Amino acid sequence: MRAFFDMNEKQYKIIIAYDGTGYAGWIQQPNEPSIVQALHDAFENVFGKPIRLLGASKTDAGVHAMGQVAVFKTDLAIDPEKMKWAWNNALPESISIRSLEHDDLFYPHANVLRKTYHYDLFVSQPLPFVARYGFQPFGKVDWELFKQALQLFEGTHNFSAFYTGNDRDDTQRTIDEIQLEWKADLNMYRVVVVGKAFLRHMVRRMIGAALAVAQRDTVSLEDITKALHTGESNFALPTALAKGLMLYKIEYKK
Secondary structure, three states, X not given: OOOOOOOOOEEEEEEEEEOOOOOXXXXXXXXXXXXXXXXXXXXXXXXXXXXXXXXXXXXXXXXXXXXEEEEEEEOOOOOHHHHHHHHHHHOOOOEEEEEEEEOOOOOOOOOEEEEEEEEXXXXXXXXXOOHHXXXXXXXXXXXXXXXXXXXXXXXXXXXXXXXXXXXXXXXXXXXXXXXXXXXXXXXXXXXXXXXXXXXOOHHHHHHHHHHHHHHOOOOOHHHHHHHHHHOXXXXXXXXXXXXXEEEEEEEEOO
8 A cells, every 4th residue: 555645746725515415435445435545546546646635524324425535646747727627527517626726735634724514404394406415304393492492502511421432541522613594594403513533423412412312302402411421321311313514614823
């Protein structure tokens, strides 16, 4: 296997948008389609050379992105705009490279200022053009209570009860901002979550917990508060579906 960094190659930074429907997530999977594999295959088909992408965020199966960030290296002497055009033409319609630029100093995991995620919730049956990008809760939702539940996550907490897995020793994270916005043109609410770093399924677990509070008499705001304080998982606090989640953008310190 060749080293990721080769002194004879130039590094490029790309920003990618994708519809995560039908993909097993960002990272490569043994026997399932992934965003990275599709990008790798398209590049090699066009330019006849392999690359290895290093992404900023490992989005899960079914999760979408507007602003995923990644880097790769190649020794091809091609204008970046021409490279982007040719690469995009070989990609499936579900994936699009929004920008491609030469940058030898950028590293996608360093100097992250904040990541912004969107989660869309339809209040009635959505149009077929947007249905795969949001979730319509079944039954009545107390949206004011939902908003109150979301606000409990703001600040620095131990999120061990709100992520999937047991591979992290440090489960303390900070939510800088969480807002509930009404989008009248699509008849939906959008949850905007901003923070520097997130755990696996963390945003979806937060949304699911807030919905449980807003829909079930048996789940309360105190259940979320207790889970944040104790770190103990509560099976009454479910995980929201992946299709409503989008990695909207990643911002870096200048």
